[in-house]
Structure formats: C-alpha cells, structure tokens
Amino acid sequence: IVGFGGAFTDAAAINILSLKPQLSQQIINDYYSQNGLSYTMGRIPIAGSDFSTRGYSYDDIDDEEEEDLELKKFNLTAEDLHYKIPLLKMAINVRPHLQLFGSPWSAPAWMKDNHNLTGKGGIKGVAGGPYYKAWAQYFVKFLDAYKENGVEILSAQYVSGIGFHWYLNAMSPPTDLDKTYEEFPNVFLLSTEACEGSNPFQEDKVSLGNWDRAETYAYDIITDLLHYTTGWIDWNLALDVKGGPNWAKNFVDAPIIINSTAEEYYKQPMYxxxxxxxKFLAPDSQRINATESGAQILDTIIFETPDNATVLIALNRLNDDIPLNIIDPNLGTFKTTVPSHSIQTYVWYL
Structure with missing residues (x-):
C-alpha cells in the first residue's frame, strides 16, 4: 500500500474554508488525523479543473495568436494563494509527512492544437518539440512555486507510477490492471480519481445518506487492490449541497457535503x-493470498500490516446474510456472519 487520500480541488477548498475556522479544521481532522480517516496522501489539481469557479491555467493568454514558450507569464492564482495552499498547510500540520502529487486538468490553451482548455485537443507538435518542452517546464514551475509557498510535492525524474480513474469501468475490466502490471512491474499503480453522481443518468448528484454509493466505493477499492493497485485517491474532499461549485456543471457527490448557510457539514456513508x-491499511501493508472454499459470494481482501496485524475486509453486496469462517492455522477458526449489504473489517495479531 502506498496510501489513501483525496483531492484538494478549488471547490473543496472554497467549501471547507467557507465555514468557521473551527469547523474547517474539524473537516481536515476528519480526513487526516488519527481520529479521522488517517489519510496519508493528497492530490492537487495543477491550476483549475471543472471543480473551479472558472476555467484557467497558470499561463493564460487572451490573444489566440500569441504564445509564451518561455512561460514568462506563469503565475499561481488567487485560488492557490487563498484556498488550496492554506488548506494544504492545515492538512500538513495534522499529517506532517503527507504525500502530495499534482495532476493537470488541461495545459494552457495556446499549447494545445484545439486552442481550448476543454475538448480533445493535445499538446502541439511531437514529443521533444518546443511545446512539449514548455509543458514539462510548466510542471517544474508549479513544483517550485508551491515549494516557495511552503508545500512540497512528490516528484521524480522518471515515471515511477501510473494513475487511473474509475470512470467507464464497465468498458475497461480490472484485468487491464493486471496487464499493465505485467508490462511495467517496477511501476506502482494508483487509482487517482473516483466519485459518485458522475453518471449523466443519475438525477441526484448529491444523495444524502445513500448507502448504495458507500457499497460501490468499497467494491471498487477491493477490486482495484486485488489487481495490483497500491492506493486509492478520492476526488473532491468536500462539495456543497448541489455538488459544486463546478463551472462546467458536472456536479457530483462527495464523502463530505457542506451546507455553509447552516454552518454545518454532513459525513456521507461513503466516508x-x-x-x-x-484506518486499517497503513502504508507498506502487503496484500496476501488466501484460500477460499465454498461459494465465493463475498468480496474479500487480506493484508498484513507493518505492525504485524492481519486485516480481512469483507463486503456483502447481497440481500442475504452470509456466514463466514476465518481459519488461521496459527490461531484457529473464527466463525461470524456478514450481514446483507454491509462491510466488515476483522483484525488479529499473532
């Protein structure tokens, strides 16, 4: 396990910091403290995303004919200085060794062949060309700018990990992760974005108290971890009651929903x-194989943790209670029942 975490989007920061300082701090504690979810990772959008109040990059130019290959106009924005960075510092204060990584939603429009922050445009030219070199330098400037503002982000000279999202899972089975691992065994796999309510056919973008969505989260995490994935990063840490703000109107759900008018927030079942x-799979925990007998109708996964605990997580997505016998040759047998539509975690030590 590399870690678990969530994304410090503009929307998340705007919502969390809209509350009184005590409540804002409490949300960070709910995620990053030992009394909360014990998150150890965080994702930072490089410039804006759809979960911003506007579309932007760090090097925007109004004139479509103009370019800035030397990135002389590169600057952080008010969203970084007033929202994301202050919130990140709150999290780092709670979790000093927080592992952070950045990922862009789009390159500046002038770098792209469609001259737009959205759409299917790619970087102009070919790899190694002037636009790709400017794009690489854009990342370096982002890392340097955040470091100057007291936030250090994970970086590497060469590719050390591969990130993927959970969207359109039905079109991309988990065996694709196995193939990726087999092709690149020295590179870690990390699920870097997930959210409920993103399906256009889901009318309720935010659904308070929805346990089906909690079940979907658990199933996706178990499935990913069974296929060489080393961690799971949720999308927005928090959103408002409409599932925003989002300038593109792509409203979705989040584990924490904030009602700033009432000065309160709600922990969703997904949380x-x-x-x-x-809470149970610390970094460096190692997945182990187990022999299953009988009808394999539970979704289960087992890990050994750095403190020599064995952790079994069992998810029952069926309408019936399912009996479960856990047999450890060193300790004996433990018999239990996993209730219908529930998730159970069992921990034992030698």
Missing part, C-alpha cells in the same frame, strides 16, 4: 466505507 480501508 464510513472509506474508513474500513484507510
């Missing part, structure tokens, strides 16, 4: 589903 993994 508690995440806890079964984030």
């Amino acid at each position: 508690y589903s995440l806890a079964h993994f984030t």
Whole structure:
C-alpha cells in the first residue's frame, strides 16, 4: 500500500474554508488525523479543473495568436494563494509527512492544437518539440512555486507510477490492471480519481445518506487492490449541497457535503466505507493470498500490516446474510456472519 487520500480541488477548498475556522479544521481532522480517516496522501489539481469557479491555467493568454514558450507569464492564482495552499498547510500540520502529487486538468490553451482548455485537443507538435518542452517546464514551475509557498510535492525524474480513474469501468475490466502490471512491474499503480453522481443518468448528484454509493466505493477499492493497485485517491474532499461549485456543471457527490448557510457539514456513508480501508491499511501493508472454499459470494481482501496485524475486509453486496469462517492455522477458526449489504473489517495479531 502506498496510501489513501483525496483531492484538494478549488471547490473543496472554497467549501471547507467557507465555514468557521473551527469547523474547517474539524473537516481536515476528519480526513487526516488519527481520529479521522488517517489519510496519508493528497492530490492537487495543477491550476483549475471543472471543480473551479472558472476555467484557467497558470499561463493564460487572451490573444489566440500569441504564445509564451518561455512561460514568462506563469503565475499561481488567487485560488492557490487563498484556498488550496492554506488548506494544504492545515492538512500538513495534522499529517506532517503527507504525500502530495499534482495532476493537470488541461495545459494552457495556446499549447494545445484545439486552442481550448476543454475538448480533445493535445499538446502541439511531437514529443521533444518546443511545446512539449514548455509543458514539462510548466510542471517544474508549479513544483517550485508551491515549494516557495511552503508545500512540497512528490516528484521524480522518471515515471515511477501510473494513475487511473474509475470512470467507464464497465468498458475497461480490472484485468487491464493486471496487464499493465505485467508490462511495467517496477511501476506502482494508483487509482487517482473516483466519485459518485458522475453518471449523466443519475438525477441526484448529491444523495444524502445513500448507502448504495458507500457499497460501490468499497467494491471498487477491493477490486482495484486485488489487481495490483497500491492506493486509492478520492476526488473532491468536500462539495456543497448541489455538488459544486463546478463551472462546467458536472456536479457530483462527495464523502463530505457542506451546507455553509447552516454552518454545518454532513459525513456521507461513503466516508464510513472509506474508513474500513484507510484506518486499517497503513502504508507498506502487503496484500496476501488466501484460500477460499465454498461459494465465493463475498468480496474479500487480506493484508498484513507493518505492525504485524492481519486485516480481512469483507463486503456483502447481497440481500442475504452470509456466514463466514476465518481459519488461521496459527490461531484457529473464527466463525461470524456478514450481514446483507454491509462491510466488515476483522483484525488479529499473532
């Protein structure tokens, strides 16, 4: 396990910091403290994303004919200085060794062949060309700018990990992760974005108290971890009651929903589903194989943790209670029942 975490989007920071300081701090504690989810990772969008109040990059130019290959106009924005960086510092204060990584939603429009922050445009030219070199330098400037503002982000000279999202899973089975691992065994796999409510056919973008969504989270995490994935990063840490703000109107759900008018926030069932993994699978935990007998109708996964604990997580997505016998040759047998539509975590030590 590399770690678990969430994304410090503009929307998340705007919502969390809209509350009184005590409540803002409490949300960070709910995610990053030992009394909360014990998150150890965080994702930072490089410039804006759809979960911003506007579309932007760090080097925007109004004139479509103009370019800035030397990135002389590169600057952080008010969103970084007033929202994301202050919130990140709150998290770092709670979790001093927080591992952070950045990922862009888009390159500046002038770098792209469609001259737009959105759409299917790619970087102009070919790899190694002037636009790709400017794009690489854009990342370096982002890392340097955040470091100057007291936030250090994970970086490497060469590719050390591969990130993927959970969208369109039905079109991309988990065996694709196995193939990727077999092709690149020295590179870690990390699920870097997930959220409920993103399906255009889901009318309720935010669904308070929805346990089906908690079940979907748990199933996706178990499935990913069974296929060489080393961690799982949720999307927005928090959103408002409409699932925003989002300038593109792509409203979705989040584990914490904030009602700034009432000065309160709500922990969704997804939050508690995440806890079964984030609280018990510390970094460097190692997945182990187990022999299953009988009808394999539970979704299960087993890890050994750095403190020599064995952790079994069992998810029952069926309408019936399912009996479970856990047999450890060193300790004996433990018999239990996993209730219908529930998730259970069992921990034992030698």
